[in-house]
Amino acid sequence: MSKYPQAYIDYLIYFHSQRDYFECHEVLEEYWKEHPNDPLATAYVGCIQVAVSLYHQRRGNLAGAVKMLQSALKNFIESDLIKLGIEPDDFRAQLTARLAQLTAPDFQYEDLNIPLADAELEEICVKQSIEKALMWQCYSDFSNTYLINKHTLRDRSVVIAERELSRQTKQAAKRVKE
Template sequence: MYPTEFVEYMVHFHGDRDYFECHEILEEYWKRIDPGNKESIWVGFIQLAVANYHHRRTNIMGAKRTLEKAIAIFKSQSEVITQLGLEYTKLIEDLNGRLSEIEKRLPYSSMVLPICNSSLLEECKHSCKRTGFDWGKHSDLTNASLVHRHKLRDRTGVLEERERAFSIKKRQR
């Protein structure tokens, strides 16, 4: 009923709090089903994960900017949010509250998305348990590989792709 990638996103968002992985999962999905649409609901969820990643790392400006973009997308897609099993009004309230916390430079705390569809919630919890995560567990702020994942990952593929794109542009000139 729900895209597998969305369930995986929710499992990481609420299980191991690996927001970087949330971003990776949904970015690939978005590029496959709705490429180039910067107002896609999937972009909103990607930005939400990125905002949490930035906030946890105390990148206040990055968290604020990214969360504002996510909220704008979510506000324009109430029906889609509801179809995805989330309580729209509560989601917007929670995100505005989070934005206020960020603006006040309050420390990061793990958030829970307001899932109102019981079958989605059960599917996510079951998948979370199967992967060995604890649903609703708070972020381990001492886990550097989680908190600073973007700095520790292998960027070989990204750099190769960037070089390939540069070469193509150069040949087109």
């Protein structure tokens, strides 16, 4: 049994073994929303923002990438990163360096690895990656257009239906108050 939530481990596997930054966002956001009082909630948001920044970087949306990375850096507190098994100084240095690279005219995307300080956490992630026939710290597959453009290619019917239901519920509640 790990001291980390499975959603966080899944995030790390998507991040390092599939480079599926969209799924990183999805899995950790769902956990974060289901656990609003988690003391590491702000750090989870920062992790989500790092994944979103990398998703934007890989697609060439550098303005979005910069915005997300700046926000992520603001959300990371050293003690929270330590609790997530991350080496805080190395991670912050990597993110700060990447932020500077993003404003250079010759920026070229490179994968980034989160420096894990907890060897047990990394062992769990590597083991689960192997069980899924994945390679830990693989490279992005730029030939996989679905992976690169997932937000535009995935089935959004469930999300759209949920938003419509939420909109209708709010309207009904507003009518009751009137």
